[in-house]
Amino acid sequence: MERVLVTGGAGYVGSVCVARLLDRGYAVDIVDDLSAGHVEAVPAGAELHKFEIGNREEMSRLVSSKKFDSVFHFAAKALVPESVTNPAIFFDVNVAQSLAMLEVLRDHGIRKFVFSSTAAVYGNPDTVPIPEDHPKNPVNSYGESKLMFEQILRWYARAYGLSVVAFRYFNASGGAATWGERHEPETHIIPILLQVASGRRTQFDIYGSDWPTPDGTCLRDYVHVSDIADAHILAMKKMGTPGFNVYNIGTGKSHSVREVWQLASEVTQKKIAARQSPRRAGDPAILCADPARLKAELGWEPKHSDLKGIIQGAWEWEKAQSSKAETGVSA
Numbered sequence: 001m002e003r004v005l006v007t008g009g010a011g012y013v014g015s016v017c018v019a020r021l022l023d024r025g026y027a028v029d030i031v032d033d034l035s036a037g038h039v040e041a042v043p044a045g046a047e048l049h050k051f052e053i054g055n056r057e058e059m060s061r062l063v064s065s066k067k068f069d070s071v072f073h074f075a076a077k078a079l080v081p082e083s084v085t086n087p088a089i090f091f092d093v094n095v096a097q098s099l100a101m102l103e104v105l106r107d108h109g110i111r112k113f114v115f116s117s118t119a120a121v122y123g124n125p126d127t128v129p130i131p132e133d134h135p136k137n138p139v140n141s142y143g144e145s146k147l148m149f150e151q152i153l154r155w156y157a158r159a160y161g162l163s164v165v166a167f168r169y170f171n172a173s174g175g176a177a178t179w180g181e182r183h184e185p186e187t188h189i190i191p192i193l194l195q196v197a198s199g200r201r202t203q204f205d206i207y208g209s210d211w212p213t214p215d216g217t218c219l220r221d222y223v224h225v226s227d228i229a230d231a232h233i234l235a236m237k238k239m240g241t242p243g244f245n246v247y248n249i250g251t252g253k254s255h256s257v258r259e260v261w262q263l264a265s266e267v268t269q270k271k272i273a274a275r276q277s278p279r280r281a282g283d284p285a286i287l288c289a290d291p292a293r294l295k296a297e298l299g300w301e302p303k304h305s306d307l308k309g310i311i312q313g314a315w316e317w318e319k320a321q322s323s324k325a326e327t328g329v330s331a
């Protein structure tokens with residue numbers, strides 16, 4: 001049985017990918033320090049090892065104890081507003097600790113590596129939809145730190161024969177009654193809107209209404225986490241030859257903040273209070289993927305990324321969370 005090491009598998013995207021790997025018959029070990037993840041999110045059947053990815057001793061012990069065929073690297077600091085005010089921790093986890101881990105993996109001959117990068121590497125795009133070879137001008141340290149690690153991986157692939165796939169996700173989203181987005185603090189639009197709808201939050205901030213977009217609010221490309229998980233499995237099956245490959249994961253369609261707000265009101269049948277706020281530092285105006293390369297080379301198609309369906313699933317999750325909060329069960 002093939003075994004996959006998943007970092008950040010107790011987090012939002014990682015836990016869904018772990019569940020998918022287990023469904024497909026892979027053995028999974030997770031390394032997660034639970035700084036932002038949740039034990040309850042870890043799918044049954046995966047083994048959780050609680051330590052920081054930068055802990056070389058623990059990592060060496062783990063990869064010496066079992067044979068791993070590949071690594072999915074989700075663990076990261078990933079909240080954009082925090083990356084503007086506190087870049088140090090982003091360069092620590094996303095670059096220094098990730099590099100320390102990569103060195104341990106190299107020592108142990110682990111050659112297949114899938115990396116969670118981000119659309120934030122592009123910054124404010126010159127053209128949309130954004131192809132992978134678009135210039136990279138990150139406007140926050142989160143995007144910069146991810147770009148730095150991509151570059152490290154590119155050199156490692158060339159020099160040490162690694163087979164690397166870096167996925168630049170656009171807005172990962174979606175949920176269901178049993179799984180969903182749980183960041184602390186939450187900075188993502190869909191969970192925030194739904195928390196207002198359920199009464200767990202008082203209002204929704206529209207950050208800027210003077211962006212150069214049709215309705216003045218930011219445009220984003222929402223991709224369901226299940227479609228992200230599919231891309232990971234497709235990549236793993238194709239990997240083997242040394243090299244660095246990078247793909248956008250997005251739908252190629254973007255939606256404005258106002259549009260998402262209206263759709264969330266429609267899905268929940270609730271009035272979602274909103275206020276106009278100043279632009280938030282580090283936000284580009286428009287992010288929309290060109291997913292042509294992922295479709296052509298890996299045969300990927302988004303199957304779950306219709307925005308209304310994404311919000312409906314995320315609403316199931318929010319309703320479950322808010323009823324737990326009401327009954328005093330820890331969410």
Ligand SMILES: NC(=O)c1ccc[n+]([C@@H]2O[C@H](COP(=O)([O-])OP(=O)(O)OC[C@H]3O[C@@H](n4cnc5c(N)ncnc54)[C@H](O)[C@@H]3O)[C@@H](O)[C@H]2O)c1
Nearest residue numbers: 008010011012013032033035036037052053075076169172
């Ligand atoms: N959510 C999105 O919209 C989105 C978009 C683009 C890229 N990404 C990338 O996808 C990945 C997963 O994102 P997510 O939304 O699931 O985030 P998340 O915060 O839910 O998950 C990250 C996980 O990594 C763990 N972690 C953080 N630092 C660690 C460390 N030093 N050692 C061990 N574990 C550590 C956290 O405890 C958490 O479980 C990240 O790499 C993120 O940059 C996410």
